[in-house]
Amino acid sequence: MSTEEDTVQEKKTISLKTSDDEVFELEENVAMEFGTVKAFFGDDGVPRDMMMPIPNVHSKELTRIIDFCTKHLDLKPKAELDEAGKKELRKFYKEYMKEDTTERIMELILAADYLNVNDFLDLLNQTVADRISNKSVEYVRKLFGIESDYTPEEEEALREQYAWAFEGVDEDPAED
Amino acid sequence: MASEEVDCISELPDEIVTHILSYLPVADAFSFKLVSRRWSRIQVPLSNIYFSDETIFGKTIFFEGCSNLEKLKSEFVDKVDGFLNLFRGPYLNTFMVDFCLDNESAPAIDKWVSFAVSMQVESIELAFNNTNSQTLYKFPFDLLPEPKPFTRLKRLKLSACSLLLTPESPPPFNCLKTLELKNLPLDQTSLDGVLSSCLDLEWLTLEECEWPRTLCVSSAGLRGLRVHHHLPTSTIELNATQLQTIDLKGRALKLSFLVVPPLERVHLAFLNPYAAKIFFDLLPAEVRPKFQILSLKWFTANSIHARIPEFSCLKQLDFFSPIYREFDLLSITNLLNACPMLQKIHLNMNISSRHSESRIIEKVEYSNNMKYLHLEEIEISRFRGTSNQMKLVIYLLNNAVALKLITLIYSQCESHDYKWRNVEHLSQSKLLSEKQVHELLCKVMISHGAELIIC
Numbered sequence: 198m199s200t201e202e203d204t205v206q207e208k209k210t211i212s213l214k215t216s217d218d219e220v221f222e223l224e225e226n227v228a229m230e231f232g233t234v235k236a237f238f239g240d241d242g243v244p245r246d247m248m249m250p251i252p253n254v255h256s257k258e259l260t261r262i263i264d265f266c267t268k269h270l271d272l273k274p275k276a277e278l279d280e281a282g283k284k285e286l287r288k289f290y291k292e293y294m295k296e297d298t299t300e301r302i303m304e305l306i307l308a309a310d311y312l313n314v315n316d317f318l319d320l321l322n323q324t325v326a327d328r329i330s331n332k333s334v335e336y337v338r339k340l341f342g343i344e345s346d347y348t349p350e351e352e353e354a355l356r357e358q359y360a361w362a363f364e365g366v367d368e369d370p371a372e373d
Numbered sequence: 374m375a376s377e378e379v380d381c382i383s384e385l386p387d388e389i390v391t392h393i394l395s396y397l398p399v400a401d402a403f404s405f406k407l408v409s410r411r412w413s414r415i416q417v418p419l420s421n422i423y424f425s426d427e428t429i430f431g432k433t434i435f436f437e438g439c440s441n442l443e444k445l446k447s448e449f450v451d452k453v454d455g456f457l458n459l460f461r462g463p464y465l466n467t468f469m470v471d472f473c474l475d476n477e478s479a480p481a482i483d484k485w486v487s488f489a490v491s492m493q494v495e496s497i498e499l500a501f502n503n504t505n506s507q508t509l510y511k512f513p514f515d516l517l518p519e520p521k522p523f524t525r526l527k528r529l530k531l532s533a534c535s536l537l538l539t540p541e542s543p544p545p546f547n548c549l550k551t552l553e554l555k556n557l558p559l560d561q562t563s564l565d566g567v568l569s570s571c572l573d574l575e576w577l578t579l580e581e582c583e584w585p586r587t588l589c590v591s592s593a594g595l596r597g598l599r600v601h602h603h604l605p606t607s608t609i610e611l612n613a614t615q616l617q618t619i620d621l622k623g624r625a626l627k628l629s630f631l632v633v634p635p636l637e638r639v640h641l642a643f644l645n646p647y648a649a650k651i652f653f654d655l656l657p658a659e660v661r662p663k664f665q666i667l668s669l670k671w672f673t674a675n676s677i678h679a680r681i682p683e684f685s686c687l688k689q690l691d692f693f694s695p696i697y698r699e700f701d702l703l704s705i706t707n708l709l710n711a712c713p714m715l716q717k718i719h720l721n722m723n724i725s726s727r728h729s730e731s732r733i734i735e736k737v738e739y740s741n742n743m744k745y746l747h748l749e750e751i752e753i754s755r756f757r758g759t760s761n762q763m764k765l766v767i768y769l770l771n772n773a774v775a776l777k778l779i780t781l782i783y784s785q786c787e788s789h790d791y792k793w794r795n796v797e798h799l800s801q802s803k804l805l806s807e808k809q810v811h812e813l814l815c816k817v818m819i820s821h822g823a824e825l826i827i828c
Contacts, residue, residue: 329401331401343408345407356407359406
């Protein structure tokens with residue numbers, strides 16, 4: 198067994214209060230992944246034991262964001278070391294959002310945007326983009342529940358103007 | 374399908390939607406404009422990249438006689454490499470490099486071209502300032518994207534490069550619409566190879582290019598050709614059934630047509646008095662009548678002769694000329710007489726001589742009895758009110774029975790040679806002011822239905 202460290206690291210935590218009045222205690226290094234939190238506490242000034250309100254974020258989203266940041270913080274330094282680490286990080290990115298509905302991803306995007314969690318935001322945006330990449334316009338509308346506000350003539354004109362962009366679009370998946 | 378599905382993406386702020394869209398391939402960014410009006414308003418950032426001495430080093434570099442040119446070149450290459458490594462897209466609109474580079478930097482330049490292509494760029498321009506024909510960068514045409522599945526690259530401009538082509542391996546097809554070659558050595562084999570690979574080519578520019586004697590330009594879809602050059606006695610054979618526009622500038626260029634194109638717009642700027650004659654003489658009889666727009670830059674003191682072949686369809690004539698002392702303005706009427714269907718004239722008279730009065734050396738014959746039945750619009754730029762100009766205007770007013778509008782523009786144009794000109798100079802010559810011109814012309818125009826604008 199390793200010998201005791203001479204200096205014991207004090208576990209620093211930061212408290213966040215969500216919109217549904219839940220209080221979360223996070224390890225400081227995880228909390229500092231949130232750009233908003235980092236800016237709030239700054240290098241000095243606001244004492245770390247102060248509780249930071251995040252009224253725009255629900256506990257449901259925060260739980261997930263904390264989960265991502267914790268895992269991400271663990272994998273990132275390993276990815277810098279070797280190929281195996283890089284592979285693991287890539288796998289993490291690929292699998293992490295697989296099960297979530299698009300609606301859920303949207304909620305997470307809003308939360309991650311507010312908290313300024315850039316790495317997670319990138320992943321979320323990329324995931325949405327992957328889901329709509331090369332799909333038809335109708336598919337995108339259905340996915341997000343958007344109703345077209347174009348007249349049929351306007352739409353026709355646009356289709357002609359960007360004809361080149363519609364080549365090779367995926368077939369819409371069969372309805373179930 | 375739940376009809377009450379929340380339009381969750383409309384709750385997302387525009388910046389986030391932009392961010393999502395920026396991850397998508399170019400085609401989606403445009404096709405998704407159809408999703409809703411809001412989506413079409415969201416601008417996905419497209420970048421234009423321009424690497425030059427100014428943008429990389431922050432100053433203008435004079436390549437000739439530059440002592441540490443090699444060092445600068447390698448620094449330039451490193452900096453461009455560095456920038457492109459960090460570039461996070463999403464994609465590019467245009468990519469241009471403007472520096473003194475040669476084939477030594479070929480590996481780096483090839484990479485930049487590939488990168489630009491992968492970024493779905495619309496236009497690539499390599500402007501290399503290289504006077505040594507032995508070391509020209511060889512542009513590899515096989516780097517250009519193929520038509521399928523989809524590509525945005527439509528324009529390529531190469532300056533001081535050379536075409537890397539062998540007869541054994543013709544380049545694959547590409548989607549270029551515009552190809553501009555400048556300061557490039559050309560030979561028939563490479564040009565053939567390039568033109569046959571550009572299935573969609575509509576516009577070709579050859580500027581200051583060298584070729585042996587005769588060059589055949591053969592392209593089925595070509596709509597426009599521009600040739601600017603100063604080499605003596607060169608010939609171009611044109612095999613382009615769709616050619617509508619020609620733009621020629623420079624010394625005498627012999628143009629011969631293997632097929633008769635529907636040539637409608639012709640721009641000629643001849644520096645040599647015989648070049649115009651050669652051009653018109655060589656024009657097949659079937660070609661000339663199709664001209665609809667003719668723009669002529671007449672850089673010679675020779676007045677226009679009466680024996681000009683007819684342009685039976687010509688609707689618009691743009692005539693630009695520095696007024697030489699010997700040039701008889703009224704000889705322009707010879708040209709007008711050859712165009713019975715003429716509707717619009719723009720005359721731009723750049724006064725380059727000290728005196729506004731020109732001594733007419735050649736007495737050119739011109740007919741005073743021609744009526745211009747279709748001429749509706751006349752515009753004269755750099756009007757000075759000189760007596761010759763007034764004579765021309767009055768002649769036109771008298772003979773253009775269908776005239777609707779005549780505009781005389783006094784205001785300084787964007788000409789370079791006026792920068793040094795002493796304005797007092799001009800006032801010493803016999804010039805009429807706008808007011809005087811107006812008074813004079815009003816008398817002529819009393820019975821005319823046309824509108825006169827002097828500005």
